[in-house]
Amino acid sequence: MNIDIRYFYQNNKRNVQIETIITKLVDNVSKHIELPDTLEFCIYKFDENVYGGIDKHIPHRIGLNSSLSLEEIPQILVHELLHVHQRHTGSLAIRNSTYYWLGIPYHNTETNLSYQEYKSTPWEIDVENRAEKLLTLALQN
Numbered sequence: 001m002n003i004d005i006r007y008f009y010q011n012n013k014r015n016v017q018i019e020t021i022i023t024k025l026v027d028n029v030s031k032h033i034e035l036p037d038t039l040e041f042c043i044y045k046f047d048e049n050v051y052g053g054i055d056k057h058i059p060h061r062i063g064l065n066s067s068l069s070l071e072e073i074p075q076i077l078v079h080e081l082l083h084v085h086q087r088h089t090g091s092l093a094i095r096n097s098t099y100y101w102l103g104i105p106y107h108n109t110e111t112n113l114s115y116q117e118y119k120s121t122p123w124e125i126d127v128e129n130r131a132e133k134l135l136t137l138a139l140q141n
Contacts (some may be wrong), residue, residue, distance in 0.1 A: 003030055003039055010044040012066045018043060021073050022064075029078060033085045036060040052076045056094045059087040064103045082127040091118035092123045097124065 004025055007019055022041055026086065029035070040061040046052075051068060055061035062080045064073065086092035093100040099109050101122045109121060 003027070003035060003037060006038070006040045008016060008040065009040045009066075010042065012045065014044065015043065015066075018064075018073065021070060022077060025074055025077055025138055026081065028141040029081050029134060031141065032134055032137050033082070034089055035081065035085060036088050039084070052080050054080055054083045054087070056097070060084060073133070074139065075135060078126055079131050082122065082130055082134065086123055086126065091126075099136075112132060 005019075005023055007014070007016075007022075009015075022050075026035070026039060036059070038060050040055075040058065042061065043061045043066045044063055045067065046063065046065040048065075048067065050065055051072070052062060052064045055063065062084065064076065066067075066082075068076060083092065087094070091102055098108060099106045099121070106121060109118060113121075119128075126131060
């Protein structure tokens with residue numbers, strides 16, 4: 001599968017090394033899970049405790065912290081690609097700040113949950129259960 005990948009930077013220069021890692025990893029991951037035809041990566045400066053995340057409005061957009069080391073990128077990227085996969089296949093939807101997992105609404109997940117409570121949501125548990133194996137498969141190729 002040939003995925004169209006677009007990169008956006010905010011107040012930092014284009015980084016070919018980061019783009020190469022992302023492109024190769026996306027290609028390898030797409031052999032194991034279904035992803036959309038287009039992916040966008042925003043390499044931005046986030047708070048130091050934020051590594052990455054999915055865009056709540058654009059289902060095929062991932063933000064990655066520009067301060068990540070090259071070694072940290074694969075693990076964070078696989079985690080976020082699994083969320084994109086969840087949205088692409090319809091198991092996870094986000095509308096008006098409400099998350100829907102398999103059609104069940106979860107309200108106020110961004111503001112009223114602690115980090116530990118958020119990590120216990122079904123979409124995060126699903127990612128945690130699948131990320132290590134997917135990362136291993138993707139790095140083997």
